[in-house]
Amino acid sequence: MGTDWVPAAVRDRTDSVELQQVAHTHATLSHALRTQDRNDDALRVWREVDERLRGLLILDTDADGGWPSHRVAVIGDNPLFPPEWRRAAWSTLLPDRLAAWSARWRHWYDAVMAGQFRHYLHRLRTWEASRELAHFQTELIAAARATEGRTNAWTRKPAFLEARQLVFALPASPVLAAPGPPPDTPGDDRAIPAQAADAEAVTEHSALLEQAARAFSRTVPGPFKGNPHWSPAGEEPVPDTCGAGPWSGTTADVLPVRASAPACRRCAGPQGRSCRSR
Numbered sequence: 001m002g003t004d005w006v007p008a009a010v011r012d013r014t015d016s017v018e019l020q021q022v023a024h025t026h027a028t029l030s031h032a033l034r035t036q037d038r039n040d041d042a043l044r045v046w047r048e049v050d051e052r053l054r055g056l057l058i059l060d061t062d063a064d065g066g067w068p069s070h071r072v073a074v075i076g077d078n079p080l081f082p083p084e085w086r087r088a089a090w091s092t093l094l095p096d097r098l099a100a101w102s103a104r105w106r107h108w109y110d111a112v113m114a115g116q117f118r119h120y121l122h123r124l125r126t127w128e129a130s131r132e133l134a135h136f137q138t139e140l141i142a143a144a145r146a147t148e149g150r151t152n153a154w155t156r157k158p159a160f161l162e163a164r165q166l167v168f169a170l171p172a173s174p175v176l177a178a179p180g181p182p183p184d185t186p187g188d189d190r191a192i193p194a195q196a197a198d199a200e201a202v203t204e205h206s207a208l209l210e211q212a213a214r215a216f217s218r219t220v221p222g223p224f225k226g227n228p229h230w231s232p233a234g235e236e237p238v239p240d241t242c243g244a245g246p247w248s249g250t251t252a253d254v255l256p257v258r259a260s261a262p263a264c265r266r267c268a269g270p271q272g273r274s275c276r277s278r
Contacts (some may be wrong), residue, residue, distance in 0.1 A: 004069035008057040010095065019056050019094065026053050027091035032089070053092065075105060082124070082182040108182070116186040119195065123179035126199045129232060131204065133209055134173035136228065139211055140168060145222045159208050160219035166212045173209070174201045203232075 010019065029046040029164055036042075062068045075089040076079060085104070093101060144167040147155060154160055178200050183189040213228040 003072055003073055005093070006067045006069045006141075007060040011056055014056050021054050022056060023092040023094060024048060031087075031090055038196055048264065053273075060129075065070075079125075079128070080109060081105070082120075083128075083178075084181075111186060117183060117189045117191045119191045120179060120183055122199065122203050123192070123195055125232065126202050127176050127179050129177045129206070130174050130198075130202050132176075133205060135172050136213070136226065137170060137209055140209070142171075142227050143226060144216065145218075147224060154219065154221070155195065163212070163215040163219045167216050170208060170212055171205070173250060174198070174205055175201070206232075210255065 005238075024050050026046075029042070029049055033046055059082060060068055072089055076086045078086065081226050082087075088101070108117075112121065144164050147160075147164065210228045217225040
């Protein structure tokens with residue numbers, strides 16, 4: 001379902017165009033199942049395409065007959081990587097793409113760990129923080145609206161009425177432009193004029209939103225409470241939340257990419273190997 005990479009080989013005499021089309025359809029359907037409400041029809045179509053994809057590949061098995069698999073999330077959910085790279089990770093990596101993505105991930109991860117691409121990451125963190133703020137604020141306002149029809153005793157308390165009004169009076173969350181494509185080299189990584197101002201605007205709004213959310217949560221019962229938590233904007237360091245110690249232990253001996261597990265060497269090296277996302 002797009003949560004693991006499984007090393008695989010392309011079957012002999014497989015039509016490359018058909019394989020690319022099936023893999024693309026499989027990735028699209030997997031993304032829909034992962035990000036949207038599931039329904040039986042969508043799951044049935046995905047299973048049909050999944051069977052077609054399996055028929056074009058030979059999946060590796062371990063000594064116990066299982067599939068040696070690696071988590072897609074160490075790239076797909078990792079804040080160290082550009083968002084378009086994260087989205088692209090949730091797919092089957094065919095041989096012509098696997099080596100290129102492996103080298104790209106490795107190079108980027110090493111550069112970030114060495115303190116490079118700071119301006120791009122600054123804009124990325126600020127943009128993602130602004131989106132998280134907007135999402136949380138929407139939910140907070142919806143929770144406040146849901147209390148308007150209530151007649152419970154707590155809805156008549158001055159502290160609650162003041163806190164709810166504080167939520168309704170919040171200014172709109174800052175809307176920022178996406179950071180754009182990641183720079184190719186550290187030398188291409190430059191600050192833009194609005195970078196510092198955007199981070200300051202997000203930080204200021206974050207403080208207002210947190211104040212309103214905490215005041216509201218103190219005056220309402222459990223179902224209406226919210227947990228104000230979002231990524232910091234600007235210069236805060238980016239934690240590697242998905243790959244703690246990714247170069248340590250046997251992982252470095254098996255996988256060609258430190259920050260992720262897209263393939264083992266036997267499928268990244270020999271021609272005709274791929275990694276199937278399931």
